[in-house]
Amino acid sequence: MAKATRIPRKAQVMESLCVACGCCVKVCPMKAVSIYKGIKAVVDQKLCVGCGKCAKECPASVIEIREARP
Amino acid sequence: MKKRWYDYLWILSLSYLILGFFNILFAWLGLFCFFTPLIISVVKGTKGYCNRYCGRGQLFGLLGGRFGLSRKQDIPGWMKSKAFRYGFLIFFFVMFFQMLWNTYLVFAEAAELKQVVTLLWTFRVPWQWAYHGELFHPGVAQFAFGFYSVMLTSTILGLFTMILFKPRSWCVYCPMGTMTQLICKVKNKERLL
Known part of the structure; x- marks a missing residue:
């Protein structure tokens, strides 16, 4: 049987629309976001x-949680 | 998350707005929120002010988040476009220089001091109760009235979009935020458009 592969979902920033306000940095529990x-x-x-959390907080709504292919 | 001293700067922002109802000359303190972000962006090349110290952002975050006064909906696409953000910055600049010009006229004694706070660049609200007199040149007070108008107007706009969209949606089109981001982009040789 083929091994089921699960692609992890991670935060992706639409960088060109980001205003660099830092709201995402404040809410990230993993300290994974920086400006x-x-x-x-x-x-x-x-x-x-x-x-x-960051996607929810982002005032410009430019963060999405998407499957991140390495 | 552990709270730091700068997580309480919203108290200062709130006090600033309240003090303007009692003595308009306190409006001069608002220059801190003007020069600190600029100095940080020019010297350090970061948006450290927005990211950490902006009391107004914290206030919106608190009212819209903890107090639940926000619909928490997505901001419309055009409001986060570069055209709108840069356009709003230019509009703000024009209005700001007009305010400085009015101040100059009073200093030059070519115009009388107007004890009004102009909201949303349109509505002149009588504000004479917050002016107590002759200690300084009337021009000093004129600048205070003008600057407080800018601060109160932007707070009203910010509260309005806080209710409609996400708590800190003001940050998306905040002229100071746009300006400091532009400075950072220039400093780090990043594309502007």
């Missing part, structure tokens, strides 16, 4: 567990 040079939010894909 890169005041320009955009960057998610550390290794730390992200895909909980979706």
Whole structure:
């Protein structure tokens, strides 16, 4: 039987629309999000567990929880 | 999450708005919210002010989040577009310079002090109860009335979008936020559009 592969779901930022306000950084329980040079939010894909708190908080709604293919 | 001292700066923002009802000269303190983000972005090249210290953002977060005064809906696409954000920044700038011009006229004694707070750039609300007199040049008070108008107007807009959309939706089109992000982009040689 083929082994079922599960693709993990993680936060993805639509960077061009990010306002770098930092709301996502404040709510992330894993400290996986940081603001890169005041320009955009960057998610550390290794730390992200895909909980979706940042996506819910983001005032611009530019974070999505999507399947992250490595 | 452990609270830090800067997580309580919303108290200062709230006090600022309240103090303006008692003595308009307190409005000058608002210049801190103007220069601190600019200095941080120019010197450090980050949006550290927005990310940590912005008391107004915290206030919206608290009212919309903890107090549940927000519908928590997505902000419409056009409001997060660069065209709207940059356009709003330019509009804010024009209005700000008009306010500075009015202040100059009073300093130059070419115009009388107007004891009004102009809300949403349109509605002139009598505010004479917060002006107590002759200690400084009337121009000092004129700037205070003008600056407080800017602060109260942006708070009203922010509260309005807080209720309609996410708590901190003001942050999406906040002129200071847009400006500091632009400074960071220029500093780090990132594309602007």
